[in-house]
Amino acid sequence: MDDPVLLTGATGRVGTAILDGIGDDYEWRCLARSPPEDDLPGEFVAADITDEDAMNDAMEGIGAVIHLAGDPRPEAPWSSVLENNIDGTKTILQAAVDEGVEKFVFASSNHAVGAFETDERTPEMYRTHDEFRLDGTELPRPGNFYGVSKAAGETLCRYYHDHYDLDVVCLRIGNLTKNHPPIDYERGQAMWLSHRDCAHLAERSLEADYDYEILYGISDNDRKYYSLEPAKEAIGYEPRDNSAQFDGKERVD
Numbered sequence: 129m130d131d132p133v134l135l136t137g138a139t140g141r142v143g144t145a146i147l148d149g150i151g152d153d154y155e156w157r158c159l160a161r162s163p164p165e166d167d168l169p170g171e172f173v174a175a176d177i178t179d180e181d182a183m184n185d186a187m188e189g190i191g192a193v194i195h196l197a198g199d200p201r202p203e204a205p206w207s208s209v210l211e212n213n214i215d216g217t218k219t220i221l222q223a224a225v226d227e228g229v230e231k232f233v234f235a236s237s238n239h240a241v242g243a244f245e246t247d248e249r250t251p252e253m254y255r256t257h258d259e260f261r262l263d264g265t266e267l268p269r270p271g272n273f274y275g276v277s278k279a280a281g282e283t284l285c286r287y288y289h290d291h292y293d294l295d296v297v298c299l300r301i302g303n304l305t306k307n308h309p310p311i312d313y314e315r316g317q318a319m320w321l322s323h324r325d326c327a328h329l330a331e332r333s334l335e336a337d338y339d340y341e342i343l344y345g346i347s348d349n350d351r352k353y354y355s356l357e358p359a360k361e362a363i364g365y366e367p368r369d370n371s372a373q374f375d376g377k378e379r380v381d
């Protein structure tokens with residue numbers, strides 16, 4: 129991707145992981161609701177993603193969008209996910225197609241499919257020996273309104289792909305933590321996404337050719353219930369980390 133990349137939600141946890149890893153590799157336009165505390169690469173735009181005029185301005189000259197901005201709380205109320213996650217995503221998508229953007233990377237979530245984690249399947253499905261896998265071809269089964277908003281975002285992306293020819297990858301991100309996987313949390317260890325794998329996932333999403341994809345974004349954890357094969361096949365994702373390499377905070381391999 130030679131054209132500038134718009135990174136919404138650039139000041140947040142996922143944005144930080146991406147910029148720490150590939151901040152020097154692209155021409156960025158970073159966007160968030162409030163100005164950053166530390167310097168970010170490229171230009172910075174402080175705006176709300178539900179503001180149509182501001183999004184049209186922010187999209188000028190952009191070749192690809194990584195859309196992270198939104199309410200990331202699994203317990204977020206409907207009013208917030210409706211505004212920030214659903215309306216905000218629709219506003220960004222419309223601005224992107226109006227500008228003729230080539231690629232759109234959407235930060236979806238494990239919570240879009242959280243209700244697959246039934247009482248019958250858990251906690252076994254979080255364990256290494258268990259062979260249950262989701263691969264992105266299943267219908268969404270959200271576990272909360274936040275998950276509903278992410279499923280809605282994936283559907284909005286599908287609509288803009290089908291009707292405006294926008295290439296889209298929806299990344300159902302697991303649990304991003306820095307330095308080490310979540311501790312004493314089997315579910316989190318099964319869906320851990322390390323910072324460097326997160327940055328690599330973003331890089332592959334900017335560089336690969338695809339039409340419309342729903343892919344899981346986790347590290348290559350021994351414990352897992354999301355298949356990584358579709359992401360390897362579709363965008364050449366090759367994760368390097370694995371929550372099994374850690375004993376608590378310590379890397380043991």
Ligand SMILES: NC(=O)C1=CN([C@@H]2O[C@H](COP(=O)(O)OP(=O)(O)OC[C@H]3O[C@@H](n4cnc5c(N)ncnc54)[C@H](O)[C@@H]3O)[C@@H](O)[C@H]2O)C=CC1
Pocket residue numbers: 136137138139140141142143159160161162175176177178195196197198199200201212216235236237238300301302303304305
């Ligand atoms: N952190 C994680 O483990 C996961 C995150 N995700 C998704 O990744 C995305 C980023 O999540 P985090 O970085 O964890 O969140 P965060 O809360 O750390 O950062 C959110 C970012 O979005 C911006 N933002 C929020 N609402 C906005 C609005 N209306 N207009 C403009 N900017 C707005 C904030 O200014 C901030 O830059 C979210 O869409 C979240 O749902 C998905 C799965 C896991």
Ligand SMILES: O=C1O[C@H](COP(=O)(O)O)[C@@H](O)[C@H](O)[C@H]1O
Pocket residue numbers: 200201202236237238239301302303304315316
């Ligand atoms: O989508 C998200 O998922 C992660 C992992 O979910 P959790 O319920 O196991 O914590 C969450 O930490 C993050 O805030 C959220 O945006």
